[in-house]
Amino acid sequence: MELLQGLQQRVSTPRLTEPAPDARQLEQIFQAALRAPDHARLRPWRFLTVAGEARHALGEVFARVALEDQPDLAPEAIARFKALPLRAPLLVALVCKITKHPKVPDIEQQLSVAAAAQNILNAAYALGVGAMWRTGSVSYHPATASALGLARHEQLLGFIYMGTPSGSAKKLEPLETKDYVMAWQDQASSQRVTGE
Structure with a gap:
């Protein structure tokens, strides 16, 4: 698949089934993840x-x-x-492994992991693997991080679910770039020019 076409057509795939991506595909997917922007390496x-x-x-x-957050959770909700x-x-x-750095705030490190996650999604799509990034309250709960063995300086930013796409492909919603992209103008400069 051509890179630009894949970037423009990628969609999340909520319905996934066996098989999971194989070892070769996973290696390619994670190699793509490791090329994310990374301030100070x-x-x-x-x-x-x-x-x-x-x-x-x-x-x-x-x-x-x-249950820790909602002790009265109904049995069907627990299931x-x-x-x-x-x-x-x-x-x-x-x-996300947070490293205290004078020039790289925590948010930049979180954004780097988010960029790596996007690379995972794009690489999966290019390989024909279905993928979807899922979060929710349990993803950000300290008890989930603890159960996964995360250190105190680490944060869980969600899960990417992967497998073989099942069902019909999600329809691409047409988006117009003009609705999201505009030229910035310095308001102070424009006021000086117009005399306002």
Whole structure:
């Protein structure tokens, strides 16, 4: 697939089934992730793959975390949290390793991981692998990070679900660049010119 065409046509794929991407595809996908912008070469990203029975264990974590916030959660809601990781054969946890640096604030390191995540989505699409970045309250909960073994200086930024696309492809909504792109004008300069 041509790079530009892939970037312009990529869509998230919510319905995913077996098989998961194979080892060769995953290597290509993660190599793309490692080319994300990275101020000061801090390499702020780390990725945890969750597959097979580990998805059930992650579902238990999600349910436990949800109950921590909402102790009166209905049994069907608990079951839904347990089933969340089963929506794809492979999940990739996006971990941001924060390094204190005088020129690279935390937000830049988080953005670098987000850029790596976008590269994962684009590479997956180019390889014909379905993928979707999912978050939600359990993704940002400290108990989820702890259960995944994250260190105190690390943050979980969600999960990318991957597998084989199932069902019809998502229809691309046409977007006009003119609705989102405009030339900036310095208001102070323009006021001086017009005398306002």
